[in-house]
Amino acid sequence: MAASSPPVDTRQGGLQRCAEPVRRWQGAVPAGRVARPSEADLAAPSTRLGSGERGAVRVPPAVPEGSNRWAGPGASWPASRAGSHPAEQFAMVPPSRRTAAAAQVPDADAACIAGPRVYVVWHKHTDLRLHDHEPLSRAHLESPRLPVVHLHVFDPFWFGRTRMGKFRKTGALRAAFWRECVADLRASLRARGQDLCVRHGMPVGEALQQLAQSVQVVKAFTYAEVCSEELEQEAEFEAALWQVTKGKGELVRCWGYTLHHIDDLQHGPSPPEKWITPYLSFGAFKKEISAYRVRPVGFEWQARVASGGSVVMSPPPALDKPAWWGEVPTLVALGFTAEEASAAEVLEPRTQYPWRGGESAALARLEEYIWGRRALRVYVGTTDWSTSGKCSATRDQTTKLSPYLAFGCLSPRLLYWEAQQFDRTQRCKGTRGLINSLLWRDFYRFIVHYAWGNRMFHLYGPMNCGSVPGGHKEPTKWCCKHYNNLFGGSDPRLWSWGRDRETLRSWAEGTTGYPFVDAAMLELRATGYMQHLSRETVGWFFVRDLRLDWRLAAEWFESRLVDYDCVLNWGNWVYFILTQLPARMDDRPGGGPRYTLPLYSPYLMASQVLGWGSEHDPTAAYVKRWLPQLGHLPPALAREPWRLFADSEPELKLSAVAGDSATEFWACTACTLENPAARSVCEACGTRGPRCGGLAAAASGLGVYGRPPIVPPPPEESGLHGSCLACGHVSLGWAGEDGRFFCGACWAGWTAEEPMVEGLAAVHSCEGPVALQRADRAHARALPPLALPAAVATSGLREPGAELAAAALRTPIQGERKRGARWAVRGNRSGVAEAAVGA
């Protein structure tokens, strides 16, 4: 892998990034050499980007009430709302006028090149919309007025392979979403008398050159990007433009994507180069950025129209060949196999939201979310650990707009002002949460642009991994030392991250043995989406437990996420995962390196997964949805299935599962009698037993969860006790979020009334099967997991229980909750009883 990587060149700083693109990677670190950023790397890159006419508009004017939904030219805001803004849209040009308008265009160079003179709006896959689109409005308002060609290119580069992991750079699910976005953009343009020129199978430069054979490109407009690969494309496009216009054409880059405009920052009280440093924290950024206003939607267009611009869109060029505009390529044409393509067409029923690509879908979701469901009232966003049990698990607790924002189907400013508008009518915390999330996008975009540059993709990250963003004085030494402590290398500069392919595969395919991780990874594979919280969890697990190169995981995300966004994905990896590596050695007796996380710090790494799992998926509904083979287990065991086999009773150890049939047995589901594994029918009542019998059956039904997980689970906690209502046994147990105590001895409390598994309630009576309640631990364990397959299979298809989580919030658990590994219940019997009845 190292041999095929591009050569390391640390001399490239941000300054040169545009002129001579740097590879995103430094590749694998060669033996004996450490990828160490040079001084040039540490220097902040210059600002080359920004709109072409910086300074034209300084400070956004105050936003008049109700005018913030002004969506600019070609806005495709739903018709029901469009009436409120008379000047909102460019007038539609009737087709009959098209030819006439095109014919009037002055055509000075017609002798050399055939075809009309045009402006080109280059839509990238980060701005597939019409509303609030500065390049688009500039092209249509440019003087002299010329026809405008909207261009989108499916560059094969995005459908190649990632550098380290060799994953598809764009997975099939995202590609399908991408297609839908482009098709929708084309439909919107056609509805306005325009069209979208679509090319695929060729790089952007080539596409432009091909375009130039039939039209004369005068100028091109696009949004600016900040990452190296995107900048490479921009440079390529610019070079081609230079060529086809004989040096006269200009590529106009506008600043978009963020909530705040870069011009506002640059003309603000202090230059951004000063305060945006690699060690800037989000809090500090937020403080600084609060001094700036967010421009209204369509601001740039508004300013131009106010200074005498037209409100009529330029007509598209008159071309007699309809085929010239090209077709939106199929997935197969984009390089996917037929199987992949057809699989991407099928909607996964367990998906959190049935995304459909495109601006109109984005606006519809926005409308539905904010005004229809008024869901900002319940918005949670990413994670809220100040309120216990609060999780972003249901459909409305996050906006589900992230794919639309990533593809630019939705302007963040529109979202911002809509949220503000909602906040005016109904003040709620969700508005602040949502705006906060939008500011995270700004944070990453600006910090990458001004400070991180390509170092975001380096192994040690842009900050070289001090313990906290905020930085250390000598980051490189510091980080090497502690990486060395963690991974046991002898020379601080020589250790390398793991690259084990099989470990990577088990993580990516969701077979690590940790259900919370596996469920998330399976969801990612199946739907291309994962909650933010899950992303953090699997990320920590990947880096700290599996100890693999974090960039492999980031690449996997890049490949699979439908809402993948270069800056956000890599920025989050760097800021949340990479910076949270160990900071110092443990000073406790016998302690090794101390692994720390910014939130609750449990004892060791894997327990973090457990802690977050029990915190945010208290009923294990999420786990069971994606891992139906665990559906029959109580929540605590569904999160930690290895407890089924490895516990204090030696005859039940995993080794017994492997083959010692003498120690196996099964419990009759009807009468609970224990039967030896050899018997296929219950000795007492004749009920048929599980086909394979006992633990072996349990293990085989559990798949990978019949084996120990990929890394050892954290040590059991000791000395934490609760007393069981059913058996009175004082032992380790688990408390569910609804206040019930799950006894470790008799397991009363979970079996029959587990509300999240619909099937169980259907199979057993409401009273709860006496047999199960009387079952001792061994019985319960030996219950055949296949007894309820149909029931369990249907149980995973519903929303995670919002009402249950809400109930949990109302019922504080008696006793002390230890954050981290699991719920530990202290207290006497009456205390538990109080909690159990929900007092």
Next chain:
DNA sequence: TAACAAGTTGAATCG
């Protein structure tokens, strides 16, 4: 908001 841990600072303590 409360909650956690890491890091820093400065005073108290010890030999």
Next chain:
DNA sequence: CCGATTCAACTTGTT
């Protein structure tokens, strides 16, 4: 009196 250690208090980071 000085250097080294210890410890409490405070700061940072996040919603």
